[in-house]
Amino acid sequence: TQLLEQSPQFLSIQEGENLTVYCNSSSVFSSLQWYRQEPGEGPVLLVTVVTGGEVKKLKRLTFQFGDARKDSSLHITAAQPGDTGLYLCAGAKQAGTALIFGKGTTLSVSS
Amino acid sequence: EPEVTQTPSHQVTQMGQEVILRCVPISNHLYFYWYRQILGQKVEFLVSFYNNEISEKSEIFDDQFSVERPDGSNFTLKIRSTKLEDSAMYFCASSEARFRSGEKLFFGSGTQLSVL
Numbered sequence: 001t002q003l004l005e006q007s008p009q010f011l012s013i014q015e016g017e018n019l020t021v022y023c024n025s026s027s028v029f030s031s032l033q034w035y036r037q038e039p040g041e042g043p044v045l046l047v048t049v050v051t052g053g054e055v056k057k058l059k060r061l062t063f064q065f066g067d068a069r070k071d072s073s074l075h076i077t078a079a080q081p082g083d084t085g086l087y088l089c090a091g092a093k094q095a096g097t098a099l100i101f102g103k104g105t106t107l108s109v110s111s
Numbered sequence: 112e113p114e115v116t117q118t119p120s121h122q123v124t125q126m127g128q129e130v131i132l133r134c135v136p137i138s139n140h141l142y143f144y145w146y147r148q149i150l151g152q153k154v155e156f157l158v159s160f161y162n163n164e165i166s167e168k169s170e171i172f173d174d175q176f177s178v179e180r181p182d183g184s185n186f187t188l189k190i191r192s193t194k195l196e197d198s199a200m201y202f203c204a205s206s207e208a209r210f211r212s213g214e215k216l217f218f219g220s221g222t223q224l225s226v227l
Binding site (some may be wrong): 033043044088100102103 | 115144146152153154156159169175202204215216217218219220221223
């Protein structure tokens with residue numbers, strides 16, 4: 001069974017700070033996705049990374065896929081209270097197979 | 112934006128009872144999924160469904176579980192005899208094509224199942 005380990009599990013910061021959350025595995029994934037989940041809601045896809053070393057930017061969010069396609073990171077610049085939520089990474093070992101989720105990082109940004 | 116709809120939002124049942132969780136996927140989507148999330152734990156894959164048959168299932172999806180697409184719009188998950196450990200948030204998801212690199216998966220808001 002593949003595991004996606006996310007760290008940190010909890011992160012509490014002040015508005016304006018930068019942060020990075022990590023998603024690591026000993027297995028290679030064909031793709032990794034990052035989701036954000038609000039309480040009482042389902043996960044909402046933020047980005048998909050496919051190529052080793054790929055970097056994608058979504059406004060203040062920067063996503064990177066490791067060269068070996070075993071890990072990924074999410075960096076948020078100048079965090080805002082609206083960024084508060086649960087950030088999940090999920091990977092597929094092969095195209096067309098089920099997603100495996102990490103346990104998530106709970107981010108709290110206070111003003 | 113189109114969305115996946117799940118009903119009910121909350122379901123309380125007695126241990127041993129059967130429950131049916133309902134989902135209406137996005138209308139032009141062809142692939143359907145059920146995931147669950149036990150409180151404080153990670154989202155876990157249960158089953159994927161395409162062309163009226165199961166295409167993949169996890170170890171969690173044992174004989175007590177079944178899925179069905181009874182008509183052109185609904186996609187259901189049935190648990191025949193619920194156990195306490197079935198208590199979880201159940202998410203339905205759908206995608207336009209077979210999930211592959213870059214394919215977007217749309218999740219519903221979930222059904223919180225509580226087994227007493």
